[in-house]
Amino acid sequence: MTETASPKAPAATDVVLRVAGLTKRFGATLALDKADLALRHGTVHALVGGNGCGKSTTIKVLAGVHRGDEGRIEVAGTAWDVDAYDPRAGRAAGLRFVHQDLGLFPQLSIAENFAFDAGYPTGPGGRVQWRNLHRRVAELLTTYEIDADPRTPVGALRPAQRTLVAICRALQDQEGDERLILILDEPTATLPQHESDVLLEAVRRRADQGQTVMMVSHRMPEVLSVCDDFTVFRDGRTVAALVGQRPTEHELVRHMTGAALARTIDESVVPGALDGDTPVPADDRPAAEPATAAADDDVVLRVQDLHGGPLRGVDLELRRGEIVGVAGLVGSGRSSLLRTIFGEHRPASGRVTVRDAAGRVHADGDPRTRMEAGVAMVPEDRAGEAAFAELTIRDNLSVTVRRKYWRLWGMSQRQERADAADLVARYGVRAASADAPFTSLSGGNQQKVVLARWLQRQPSLLLLDEPTQGVDVMSRADIYRTVQEAAAGGCTVLVASSDLLELCSLCERVIVLQDGRVAAHVSGAQLTPDHLTVLTQSTTEPPSPTLQGASR
Numbered sequence: 001m002t003e004t005a006s007p008k009a010p011a012a013t014d015v016v017l018r019v020a021g022l023t024k025r026f027g028a029t030l031a032l033d034k035a036d037l038a039l040r041h042g043t044v045h046a047l048v049g050g051n052g053c054g055k056s057t058t059i060k061v062l063a064g065v066h067r068g069d070e071g072r073i074e075v076a077g078t079a080w081d082v083d084a085y086d087p088r089a090g091r092a093a094g095l096r097f098v099h100q101d102l103g104l105f106p107q108l109s110i111a112e113n114f115a116f117d118a119g120y121p122t123g124p125g126g127r128v129q130w131r132n133l134h135r136r137v138a139e140l141l142t143t144y145e146i147d148a149d150p151r152t153p154v155g156a157l158r159p160a161q162r163t164l165v166a167i168c169r170a171l172q173d174q175e176g177d178e179r180l181i182l183i184l185d186e187p188t189a190t191l192p193q194h195e196s197d198v199l200l201e202a203v204r205r206r207a208d209q210g211q212t213v214m215m216v217s218h219r220m221p222e223v224l225s226v227c228d229d230f231t232v233f234r235d236g237r238t239v240a241a242l243v244g245q246r247p248t249e250h251e252l253v254r255h256m257t258g259a260a261l262a263r264t265i266d267e268s269v270v271p272g273a274l275d276g277d278t279p280v281p282a283d284d285r286p287a288a289e290p291a292t293a294a295a296d297d298d299v300v301l302r303v304q305d306l307h308g309g310p311l312r313g314v315d316l317e318l319r320r321g322e323i324v325g326v327a328g329l330v331g332s333g334r335s336s337l338l339r340t341i342f343g344e345h346r347p348a349s350g351r352v353t354v355r356d357a358a359g360r361v362h363a364d365g366d367p368r369t370r371m372e373a374g375v376a377m378v379p380e381d382r383a384g385e386a387a388f389a390e391l392t393i394r395d396n397l398s399v400t401v402r403r404k405y406w407r408l409w410g411m412s413q414r415q416e417r418a419d420a421a422d423l424v425a426r427y428g429v430r431a432a433s434a435d436a437p438f439t440s441l442s443g444g445n446q447q448k449v450v451l452a453r454w455l456q457r458q459p460s461l462l463l464l465d466e467p468t469q470g471v472d473v474m475s476r477a478d479i480y481r482t483v484q485e486a487a488a489g490g491c492t493v494l495v496a497s498s499d500l501l502e503l504c505s506l507c508e509r510v511i512v513l514q515d516g517r518v519a520a521h522v523s524g525a526q527l528t529p530d531h532l533t534v535l536t537q538s539t540t541e542p543p544s545p546t547l548q549g550a551s552r
């Protein structure tokens with residue numbers, strides 16, 4: 001395969017969705033630059049590329065959220081110039097979308113979520129025919145092999161089940177119609193490994209039965225395991241269309257980055273992070289010393305018998321410069337642990353002490369006092385919780401270090417601008433300029449900005465919740481490198497992640513939470529994704545396989 005692998009054009013009769021020469025500008029930003037895409041009937045198609053390369057914009061043009069500037073769209077034989085494209089006609093021709101936020105109402109039952117979309121069946125006098133609704137939804141759930149009762153609230157479902165319910169709902173009006181084309185925007189971004197496996201198996205089965213699926217994902221191993229065809233975007237252009245081929249992860253990354261940058265990543269400080277392997281041969285890892293062996297003045301974080309929310313008696317000690325991971329299923333208490341340490345949640349009982357850079361020990365506090373003590377926290381929902389959407393990228397970068405720009409005569413905008421430009425370059429933020437609005441950034445680039453903002457504070461304790469969710473494979477290597485450099489400089493890092501490979505790449509040791517308790521400490525040769533998968537799922541896992549008959 002060459003860098004701009006000349007696309008092996010799918011046979012015209014096979015193609016059920018074709019995007020040709022699609023261009024889209026947002027002001028000065030050229031988001032799509034004559035991009036092409038062709039989906040073959042009955043295949044799973046991966047649309048991949050770095051943050052900000054135009055994947056979501058393509059989906060949004062197809063869904064009618066944005067109007068394209070130039071190009072053509074063809075769905076099931078009907079073609080439009082983009083300025084005449086009507087998303088309702090696209091839908092009538094078979095396009096169906098499941099966006100990352102799923103658009104489900106967690107407090108409503110599965111059946112009500114279906115009815116919300118398609119309407120409630122009613123009888124004489126407009127009364128809702130609940131029995132009909134439940135029967136119809138139960139049939140659909142059976143077809144999709146979702147092992148759940150239509151009366152179950154969506155919020156009680158496991159994550160992969162929720163995504164499957166959203167998929168099933170999107171297809172409900174014409175279930176079984178092979179003309180439907182399902183478009184999934186990062187369906188597995190928030191799912192732990194075993195949950196994404198369940199989802200991907202279901203997607204694969206649908207394609208084997210004739211459904212066409214396109215998915216966007218930053219997780220290379222998973223697209224390689226499930227997809228038939230690959231389209232790679234770079235800077236808004238199609239740089240490779242790989243039809244019926246099995247590229248390697250390195251080949252895909254080379255297309256995404258251009259060969260020169262791919263070489264840099266190959267030599268990244270996280271060997272193996274692109275290979276889907278355990279990064280460092282397990283036997284070569286130094287076994288982590290038990291935390292209790294640490295000299296007292298070396299302990300930066302001490303958590304003692306912590307209770308509150310889902311947490312049930314957590315004990316933990318982190319030494320200066322350590323990177324420690326937190327693994328666990330959704331609901332195991334990962335995020336609550338980080339938030340309680342940061343002072344956002346008040347513990348019911350127990351104690352959290354933090355040692356600042358000057359060696360002073362601070363007992364429980366709120367987020368403000370924690371920040372003063374040198375603690376930084378990057379939450380999971382960065383765009384929603386951690387960013388100032390209405391401000392510029394520069395404002396978002398400088399907001400935590402504003403004091404340093406004050407001079408006798410006022411703010412030094414020049415210094416602030418120079419620092420912002422430096423951070424934008426260092427973290428590979430793809431933006432028209434640092435003065436662009438934060439909301440104009442792609443999802444992955446928003447995350448890079450929030451991370452950059454906190455890391456520049458040079459915290460003594462850094463709490464990271466899902467630090468690379470939605471971040472492209474190239475930037476992920478940059479982020480790992482930055483975190484490791486911070487740790488080498490004395491920063492202590494506690495990182496919660498559902499990406500077990502990430503934990504093994506980044507951490508010296510990992511604690512496994514189950515139902516709010518520390519179920520295991522893992523380090524040295526034991527620290528492998530497979531072993532962590534077993535530990536996170538053992539004993540307290542709810543019993544049901546999500547899909548009846550799913551082979552796992």
Ligand SMILES: Nc1ncnc2c1ncn2[C@@H]1O[C@H](COP(=O)(O)OP(=O)(O)OP(=O)(O)O)[C@@H](O)[C@H]1O
Nearest residue numbers: 026031051052053054055056057440441442443444
């Ligand atoms: N509403 C908007 N206003 C201005 N610029 C935008 C808007 N939406 C997207 N862009 C810009 O268009 C480019 C493509 O963004 P897009 O969201 O399509 O990328 P993406 O490939 O989906 O990225 P990610 O993987 O980070 O989600 C980016 O430079 C982004 O900043």
